[in-house]
Amino acid sequence: MRAAVLHGPGDIRCEDVPEPKILFPTDAIIKLSATCICGSDLWPYRGLQDLSGPMHMGHEYCGIVVEAGAEVRTVRPGQFVVGSFCISDNTCPHCRFGFQSSCVHREFMSGAQAPYARVPLADGTLVAASETPSDDLVPHLLATSDVLGTGWYAADAADVREGSTVVVVGDGAVGLMGVLAAKEMGAERTIAMSRHESRQDLARGYGATDIVAERGDEGVALVLELTKGVGADSVLECVGTPESMAQALACARPGGTVGYVGVPHGVALDGRQLFYGQKRMLGGPAPVRRFLPDLMDRVLKGKIKPGKVFDLELPLAEVAEGYRAMDERRAIKALLKV
């Protein structure tokens, strides 16, 4: 089969690779219905993350089970499934505590920018839909696998609840999903920090009540102005740079919470500053598996349309153009048809 392989910075190719096979009796093989490119795929693409060799890319996926290992119990061939980008057994104490992204058997999914993929620990990782969804629902279901699940976790970690005032730092796909999640969780006010008109529009569509285009101190001052000097109850940090983290912390009120899902790059926090700032913090790779049944249900019932973050659709063969478009911020997120 032909799949996306990253050979070095900027060098992503669609090339022949062996078809995946069941390696363990707990594996399943799925035929992808669609896949996509993640913001985090850009770190190695940009040379900001070391490669030990050619890397088979892709960790967001949904599709039809074509083969299940002998020990797989909860999904079977023919079923439409979505899985988390974090592989988990969903039975260990960390999973049962709702932190499947810290499962004792955690692996990170890879190789999903392909027609077929192997999913380890299928029982703990995959969730089957009650029926095969229509094609128009596929992008929305695909989004639950990571980008929506991650934005949702940011809002959950940031303790968004009925009536909250929320700030979302970052207008990438995850930030936009954070806006959607905040609205679904009952936020009264959601301030999206975004400089790009198309993303501002999408943020408004997903429920942002205010847009702040400024960044840094100026952006923080505007957020404080909008919140009568108080700051936000909940802040979703969806970038991962020192600047975005500082901005997020400064936008939260004392006793407020920062949920951070942007993988930190160069972020260092001063203990005393955190102490006197008195901001609650929780971050990490999203335990998407916790949210997946609920998120799939919301999509299948037509309540949410997270797939609108896909503003570019390409055949898998043109994966290189997808990476380029996202790298140059011409596209928010590229869906790949397989």
Add this chain to the structure above:
Amino acid sequence: MRAAVLHGPGDIRCEDVPEPKILFPTDAIIKLSATCICGSDLWPYRGLQDLSGPMHMGHEYCGIVVEAGAEVRTVRPGQFVVGSFCISDNTCPHCRFGFQSSCVHREFMSGAQAPYARVPLADGTLVAASETPSDDLVPHLLATSDVLGTGWYAADAADVREGSTVVVVGDGAVGLMGVLAAKEMGAERTIAMSRHESRQDLARGYGATDIVAERGDEGVALVLELTKGVGADSVLECVGTPESMAQALACARPGGTVGYVGVPHGVALDGRQLFYGQKRMLGGPAPVRRFLPDLMDRVLKGKIKPGKVFDLELPLAEVAEGYRAMDERRAIKALLKV
């Protein structure tokens, strides 16, 4: 009157100072029933915090109101009161959110190691007891002013609840109060990390179910062993050093919470490590005012005896010996009779 004044590292004197006066119509003057020395008083005593001049010490207090400013409404002369070490108006948005220690009018109390003290913003800071307590209750009520309130906040920030597994890092007075708080909040298991026999005994008395005398990696390994490899739901960090914070983070399970109340000295946190560790964190100066009515009530009803942390009692004139004893860890906490 004679009160405690710090002139430089190691140089604390009981000397003549002017009696406090009402400076603002929101002030009250109290006659102290007792006062005490805080672990945080040792930072400047040890020369680890700069002094701009002689410093009138003391921020833990309870006593009888002797004068109230013209605008004071909620307390009146003759009443027995306890106040937080954080002065607050208790009406601003941060106070109403439960974070009185981030009040827009926040000041830190000082000058309470004295027979009389001025309490600013008396309405927002002081809580009156329904009647004047008997002498034997005074040490327990005094403890609610800071040390118990701070340990209580550590447990609250660490999200201790019915059935929780809790680790307390630090066997100072605040850590011991954290053990008490965890028990009151329904912790099923409380592991106190302590190397000192007398403190271990007190911790057990306050509800610790396990004692771990080891520190660092060895201590963490024992906590993991005691928790079947999972880690604690809640960890109370009651020291404030890089080592104690690292120990606290390592003892918490993924998705668990660290409540940190030790004022950080030299603590720096790596963003990526926090991210992948997936620990929730909340710290800061304790919003004691939030807890004060409840804590005073528990003391007055005889439910808790936090004053047992005072293992040394001295007349105020001998304040220097109190500082020495705590500095040398001969005493956990010294009560000063005024």
